[in-house]
Amino acid sequence: MITTTGALDRAADHMRTQDVDALLLGPGADLRYLTGYAALPLERLTLLVARRDRRHALIVPELERPRAAASGAGDLAEIVTVSETGDPLAAVASALEGAGTGALRLGVGDRLWSTFLLGLQEALPGASWERASAITRELRMRKSSAEVDALRRAAQAIDRVHARVSALLKPGRSEAEVGRDIAEAIMEEGHQTVSFVIVGSGPNSASPHHESGARILQPGDAVVVDIGGTVDGYGSDCTRDYVIGDPPEGYAEAHAALEAAQAAACAAVRPGVTAESIDAAARDPLTGAGYGEYFIHRTGHGIGLEEHEEPFIVAGNELVLEPGMTFSIEPGIYLPGRFGMRIEDIVVVIKDGGERLNTLDREPVRV
Ligand code: ZN
Ligand code: ZN
Ligand code: ZN
16 A cells, blocks of 8 residues: 555644644545545445544544554544444534534534435534545645555556557457456456546547446457556556458547547647646547547546546646646547547656656557
């Protein structure tokens, strides 16, 4: 596990400047980032009470204490256990005692289940509530070198998987069969979990998030393979295009335009430019070449402990890029009923540009 040293202290600094008394974070990426604890999402409440005055408490069901303690979170926050018959909301209220003067201002985890949030709101009348991501995004968007290193290892692992894919794509096999083999390869090449496997063949390749299914691969198919897993909690996410036999009509020209657009967007990455300018760098040439209406999603998403996180590379996002930000650049062209294609690399913003963590060739692989 990567622990980001001092992250809780920096969160407390942000709470001070944003006038938030405490963050209430359930299982998920924020909790893991701040404490190293990969908590299970259970019907029992697990909640980090991260206070601006740094008197943090981690409330866990009694049976989870061993896992919480083993994570090292106990060095950063007092672990408070709640028995099966105990009242976790009362434990939260008591962990918040003295956290603020007057009505509490609380930042609540964006993905905390409503069953817990509604209970907390009843137990803490008078408090005001906002999204914890207003604070945690400021930290998590800017990766430490240890985090970038984990993302690099994940990218190298998924590149090794893609290098094995063409041997698996044989006419007569189904998308689902190929998908199962790819999932195995994702683990064999050094990931600890499989996050997703998309194998979209023939017309299915025109559906960006197609679920690998019963369709049988056949000559003339374009195949989009978008796959990812995690290494030390950090994600890989890489798409390459494959063609079985001769490509369909119009495929080669479209792919050449896509490669150029993806390369232009990667080349545009550097500190000081906006997220939306990277989207435009991919989109404008595709629009100019007549494919604009077939590029039906944003150019990319941040990646880290979550597969999709900030910064989002999309029109309207004026966020200015800084070194250490990591995101995908994945333009695509999707012609309904015919074929689709996407090229996806993970890029890290460095001092004087952008570095692609995925380095495999980007031309379609002919099998
Ligand atoms: Zn996606
Ligand atoms: Zn992807
Ligand atoms: Zn992606």
